[in-house]
Amino acid sequence: MGSQELDDAKGSIPRILKDGTRDVMVNKLSKPDGLFATRGGWVFSQESANLPVSFLKDGVVSELFRGENVQGLWDDGDYLYAIEDRKPVGRLLRYRWSDQTLTVLRDQIQEGESVVRCTDGRMLYTEKKKGVVRELTEDGSDPDVLADLNKPTFLMCDERGLWVNEDSTHRARLLLIDKQGRQQTVLSFLKAPQSIGGTYLLAEGGRDRVLERYPTHVNPCRKHRTTASSIR
Numbered sequence: 578m579g580s581q582e583l584d585d586a587k588g589s590i591p592r593i594l595k596d597g598t599r600d601v602m603v604n605k606l607s608k609p610d611g612l613f614a615t616r617g618g619w620v621f622s623q624e625s626a627n628l629p630v631s632f633l634k635d636g637v638v639s640e641l642f643r644g645e646n647v648q649g650l651w652d653d654g655d656y657l658y659a660i661e662d663r664k665p666v667g668r669l670l671r672y673r674w675s676d677q678t679l680t681v682l683r684d685q686i687q688e689g690e691s692v693v694r695c696t697d698g699r700m701l702y703t704e705k706k707k708g709v710v711r712e713l714t715e716d717g718s719d720p721d722v723l724a725d726l727n728k729p730t731f732l733m734c735d736e737r738g739l740w741v742n743e744d745s746t747h748r749a750r751l752l753l754i755d756k757q758g759r760q761q762t763v764l765s766f767l768k769a770p771q772s773i774g775g776t777y778l779l780a781e782g783g784r785d786r787v788l789e790r791y792p793t794h795v796n797p798c799r800k801h802r803t804t805a806s807s808i809r
Contacts, residue, residue: 578602578619580609582782590621590633603638611650611659616674620657622647630659630672642672642679649691649702649731658682660689660702669702669713682713690744695734703729703741710741723754742767746783764788 581589588606591599603609603621611622611630618634620641629640630647641657647670648662655674661667669683669692687706692713694700700713701722710723710732723729723741730744738755740763751764768783780787 578612578614579780580606580612580621582608582610582624584608584625588623590619602636603633610648613650613652613657615652615654615657620650620652622650622659624648624662630657641677642670644668644670649689649693651692651694651700653694658692658700660686660692662688662690662705664688664706683719690730691732693732693734695739696736701732701734701739703732705729705744710739726752 578590578592581591583589584607586605586607588609589604590602590606590609590612592602593599606623607628608624609621610624611620613620616632616634618632620630620632622630622644624646626645627643628647629643630650632639632641644659644661646662646667647659649660651658657672657674659670659672661670665687666684667686667689668681669686669689671680671682672678673680686702687704690703690705692700692702699722701710702713703710705728708724708726708729709721710726710729711719712722713719722739726741727743727745727749729741731742733740738753741752741754743749743752746768748765749767750762751767753761753763755761767781
């Protein structure tokens with residue numbers, strides 16, 4: 578599953594089959610984003626004004642709630658979290674599946690793009706305008722986990738640490754911060770990368786391609802290899 582992020586109801590969510598052919602699951606969307614698999618289906622957002630976060634299952638699309646320029650989504654079973662990429666400020670929202678209630682957790686976020694729950698239990702989110710990754714805390718202090726980044730967008734946590742990519746059209750990076758706090762630049766000179774999927778898939782919106790980075794045993798001096806597939 579992926580998304581064609583076109584505005585004015587020209588966007589869609591296609592499913593790419595193993596032979597490379599594409600089957601459009603949902604069309605007439607405006608900048609679809611935030612795809613997340615849950616409850617036997619997919620939730621997705623639309624990064625435009627007053628459009629719904631929706632749930633796709635068995636070919637049926639159901640509206641869950643509405644937001645303003647909702648981008649990142651995260652589901653932990655009982656709750657669905659959503660963050661708005663708005664200027665000057667957006668919100669971090671929490672939707673409860675059991676009774677469909679919507680709670681505003683934060684309302685002063687400057688261009689939020691991603692929210693994620695890490696393996697250590699922390700919930701993190703980005704503020705692109707401020708160049709920071711912050712931790713969502715019960716007391717509302719939300720300390721910076723990382724700062725001085727170049728427009729941080731999407732986050733991913735796995736056993737190796739925290740992955741962060743930067744949404745810059747010039748010299749953007751894919752970063753890995755390990756559990757000891759050491760920062761490594763995995764990829765650089767990217768152009769507007771948009772998402773991290775799986776462990777080594779990264780969509781580079783500025784060049785209309787998906788980068789795949791994987792281990793190779795051909796050359797023991799190289800730990801990983803990167804290939805690119807074009808998107809048309």
